[in-house]
Amino acid sequence: MDVTILLVEDEEGLRTLLTSELQFEDYEVISCASGESALEEFQERQGKISLIILDWMLPGIDGLGVLRKIRRHNEVPVIMMTARDYVGDKVSGLDAGADDYITKPFETEELLARIRVILRHKQSKVQDDRKYQVGALMLNTKTRQVLFDDQEIQLTQREFDLLLVFMKHEGEVLTRDDLLDLVWGTSFDGQVNIVDVYVRYLRKKLDGYVEEQLIQTVRGVGYKLQSDDEKENI
Template identity: 75%
Template structure:
């Protein structure tokens, strides 16, 4: 599936050149010349646009105006592209919601590299902001909420991170060392039994009917999260 870029640049020669370079790199490009056109196109297909490359100085609604309107409702990556190279202008653009800022004139290779970085970060964010489910247990990394059926479970930050590690590795047996690295970090110098303590905390908060446990002990190895509620 191609990445779709909305290019907003009022200077026809530059717009045509950048569009050609992006198409050559196998991006799908929608090129417009004004802030109003940019907003109209984006509002028609907001979920299809992967990145906006946006000139600051535009007729009508300028680049900052476009950013502020889009940021009210959407989190699409935006790169500002402008001849304004004052630090204060860069700060204004970034504070308004731009993810990056490239100053004209620029080398095509730099533009392409910045695009790759922005898209990579956006992909990582989309991966990290997601929901996990194991039977009636659900975890939302964006809102940091945990539910069993319709009942919200209140967890501390460490308990949440531990449960997330289990949810991300459902069915896998995780050793105490694995969990220390995933939750406390590789530089942790405390006692390894801290894992057992927090597993006990989680179990108390995630109690199941008939005394069953979502987090199972694998004797002599570590722990695992059941993949479904029917497992013994």
């Protein structure tokens, strides 16, 4: 599989180093030093870029701004690079649609491992074009739509991925570690409580449509998605 990576980093030394390392791994690399040039390259090559490695602190439009503009129309995987080691910043990046983040300074091998995980995840999504249904709630992986009684529920990419995991494992109890591995990837090194944050986001979105809470808390263990029919049989 040919993989083209858009690398966005304003520090010339790091940009040159990463370009060399990625090319050594047989990735095609397009490198940019600013948010504006990244958006231009992405627009010109839309559909050909497999993954974006995006620095947070950029001149002009910062990385978060670039990510938000891209996420309006495209779900290409994005790894954020940041010198910020604050949970709030990381949550902001993930909530804006980043698939992963890595904190500077980092070892190149760690970045390469994260790239491999995301590309495997992307490939599995391509192979999993199907519909999942729990009661009146329907999720379509091909169109990335979630419907309840034909009403569309707007979810962020992370919320969609989380709901997809719950629907794939309907009725099963999933621990926080299970959800971290299945949604954020095994290389994720953030705090486990990010699962609770996103379950809360997802519940809030679903509550506007579903009369009873589908995502149940299993105290001391984790969460499970349970349909109304299953609840009646308990």
